[in-house]
Amino acid sequence: MSLAEPTVAARAPRPLARYARPALGLILPVGLAAAWEIAVRMGLSDGRLVPPPSRIWATLTELAATGELQRHVAVTVGRVAAGFAFGVAAGTLAGALTGYSAFVRRLIDPSLQALRAIPSLAWVPLFILWLGIFESSKVTLIAVGVFFPVYLGVMGAVLSVDRKIVEVGRVFRLSGAQMVRRILLPAVLPAYVIALRQGLGLGWMFVVAAELLGASEGLGYLLVDGQQLGKPAQIVAAIVVFAVIGKITDWLLVAATAPFLRWEDRYARA
Amino acid sequence: MLKIDHIGKTYPNAVRALDGISLDVEPGEIVAVVGGSGCGKSTLLRLVSGLDNPTQGNVALDGDAITSPHEKIGIVFQEPRLLPWLTVAQNVGFGLADRPKAERAERVARQLDRVGLAEKANVWPRELSGGQAQRVALARALVMRPEVLLLDEPFSALDAFTRVDLQDHLLDLWADTRPTLIVVTHDVDEAIVLADRVMVMRPAPGRVFAEIEVDLVRPRDRQSAAYDFAKRRVMAALDRSLDKKITIDDGETRSEHGAAMWW
Ligand SMILES: Nc1ncnc2c1ncn2[C@@H]1O[C@H](COP(=O)(O)OP(=O)(O)OP(=O)(O)O)[C@@H](O)[C@H]1O
Numbered sequence: 272m273s274l275a276e277p278t279v280a281a282r283a284p285r286p287l288a289r290y291a292r293p294a295l296g297l298i299l300p301v302g303l304a305a306a307w308e309i310a311v312r313m314g315l316s317d318g319r320l321v322p323p324p325s326r327i328w329a330t331l332t333e334l335a336a337t338g339e340l341q342r343h344v345a346v347t348v349g350r351v352a353a354g355f356a357f358g359v360a361a362g363t364l365a366g367a368l369t370g371y372s373a374f375v376r377r378l379i380d381p382s383l384q385a386l387r388a389i390p391s392l393a394w395v396p397l398f399i400l401w402l403g404i405f406e407s408s409k410v411t412l413i414a415v416g417v418f419f420p421v422y423l424g425v426m427g428a429v430l431s432v433d434r435k436i437v438e439v440g441r442v443f444r445l446s447g448a449q450m451v452r453r454i455l456l457p458a459v460l461p462a463y464v465i466a467l468r469q470g471l472g473l474g475w476m477f478v479v480a481a482e483l484l485g486a487s488e489g490l491g492y493l494l495v496d497g498q499q500l501g502k503p504a505q506i507v508a509a510i511v512v513f514a515v516i517g518k519i520t521d522w523l524l525v526a527a528t529a530p531f532l533r534w535e536d537r538y539a540r541a
Numbered sequence: 542m543l544k545i546d547h548i549g550k551t552y553p554n555a556v557r558a559l560d561g562i563s564l565d566v567e568p569g570e571i572v573a574v575v576g577g578s579g580c581g582k583s584t585l586l587r588l589v590s591g592l593d594n595p596t597q598g599n600v601a602l603d604g605d606a607i608t609s610p611h612e613k614i615g616i617v618f619q620e621p622r623l624l625p626w627l628t629v630a631q632n633v634g635f636g637l638a639d640r641p642k643a644e645r646a647e648r649v650a651r652q653l654d655r656v657g658l659a660e661k662a663n664v665w666p667r668e669l670s671g672g673q674a675q676r677v678a679l680a681r682a683l684v685m686r687p688e689v690l691l692l693d694e695p696f697s698a699l700d701a702f703t704r705v706d707l708q709d710h711l712l713d714l715w716a717d718t719r720p721t722l723i724v725v726t727h728d729v730d731e732a733i734v735l736a737d738r739v740m741v742m743r744p745a746p747g748r749v750f751a752e753i754e755v756d757l758v759r760p761r762d763r764q765s766a767a768y769d770f771a772k773r774r775v776m777a778a779l780d781r782s783l784d785k786k787i788t789i790d791d792g793e794t795r796s797e798h799g800a801a802m803w804w
């Protein structure tokens with residue numbers, strides 16, 4: 272019965288395959304960028320409205336040299352971080368309460384669902400009236416955007432925790448707090464990470480909206496500024512920075528939570 | 542001693558799952574419960590385990606009324622129900638969280654060794670086969686040293702070879718501390734191999750239809766005539782339990798179609 276079986280040691284992928292696979296996804300964007308660069312260099316287009324990569328790069332280095340880019344990035348990241356923190360805290364709390372207690376769910380879920388039906392940008396004028404045009408209204412808008420996916424994700428996850436596993440906790444006579452810590456929290460974690468990633472994505476979306484609507488700093492301001500002064504390279508540069516930072520923050524979130532999710536039995540774990 | 546005293550269960554949807562079940566189980570006794578699907582076997586175990594409460598009657602262990610899960614009563618479900626975020630060893634030690642670390646590690650290691658899975662201590666449940674997972678579930682219940690262990694069709698999802706293997710293994714483990722076992726099963730062979738007493742239930746509402754003593758020496762020879770005789774008696778009782786026209790008294794009447802339908 273006790274045959275010696277090899278333990279966990281996952282087969283290490285061949286070094287080539289390890290880099291070749293992600294590189295596959297780079298072929299399309301890099302190819303298009305290179306093609307456009309060549310087209311502009313050959314004079315097929317002047318690249319004024321759609322600047323070639325070299326011009327975008329030049330704009331970026333220019334902005335970075337004066338320290339302006341870093342300042343805008345820092346401001347935008349700060350806003351997203353603050354809005355994300357508030358949104359996640361509120362969404363997690365509300366989602367956990369409504370998931371755990373049917374009474375609280377009946378009490379507040381209908382109102383929250385109704386609020387969710389409002390396009391979030393419709394709040395902007397009100398937030399500006401209430402909170403002024405400075406940081407508070409922007410952070411609030413981002414927090415609202417982050418709140419809903421986190422709230423829905425947490426509530427759904429708590430509601431769908433398997434009764435069978437909760438019974439295991441009951442058989443071992445866990446108290447309410449132990450049940451939350453030892454059964455419910457780990458059980459909702461995978462869904463929670465997905466909700467956080469969705470929330471973060473919306474946070475980035477809403478920071479652009481907030482900054483487009485009036486800001487003197489931030490990557491969104493670079494967009495507006497580029498439009499008003501007719502500098503498409505600056506606009507594209509800001510978009511590229513958004514994409515890169517958005518991806519990096521998402522990746523950080525995944526990397527930070529991965530150690531807690533190694534147990535997952537997923538179809539695709541590559 | 543485990544005393545089940547005239548318990549009945551009517552679910553909120555008005556289904557009468559059990560009606561007037563009484564059963565006294567001696568310490569160390571092995572009772573098998575067989576009966577048609579839906580006759581309330583799982584309900585019975587849930588009431589004895591304290592996961593659910595009866596709507597009539599009561600269950601008591603050594604005089605203690607059971608109204609919620611009890612530390613001396615363990616249960617193994619039909620599915621392993623391992624916690625996927627804990628390793629095998631952590632799953633086995635789940636109920637020992639309040640014990641000192643050294644004691645926990647020692648008991649877990651010993652129990653895993655007893656179920657033959659010492660080398661799987663640090664793997665995730667997803668890496669186990671069905672039979673291995675069920676053995677871990679068994680270890681998780683046994684490590685608590687229960688006085689009463691309830692098993693709800695514990696091996697029914699496994700192939701015939703693994704099942705026979707685990708039945709022998711269960712008896713082996715039982716011999717260590719001799720807990721009271723109540724085993725729900727669909728498999729008459731399993732009932733005869735394991736039990737001192739086989740309870741045959743009849744459905745709608747679930748009641749005890751017959752009690753059959755199996756006093757064969759252990760280990761039991763699955764080929765022997767006495768084994769075969771015990772098996773026939775249980776089969777016949779099962780048959781009759783499903784035939785509503787025939788009452789408990791007229792012993793030898795058999796229904797034609799019952800044999801194929803009981804499960
Ligand atoms: N939670 C529940 N709510 C309502 N009715 C239930 C519930 N659980 C079981 N029942 C009903 O009670 C009866 C007995 O169910 P139970 O699961 O105890 O049967 P069983 O003997 O274990 O069947 P099987 O052999 O198929 O597992 C069935 O008619 C079932 O429909």
Ligand SMILES: [Mg+2]
Nearest residue numbers: 582583584693
């Ligand atoms: Mg059942």
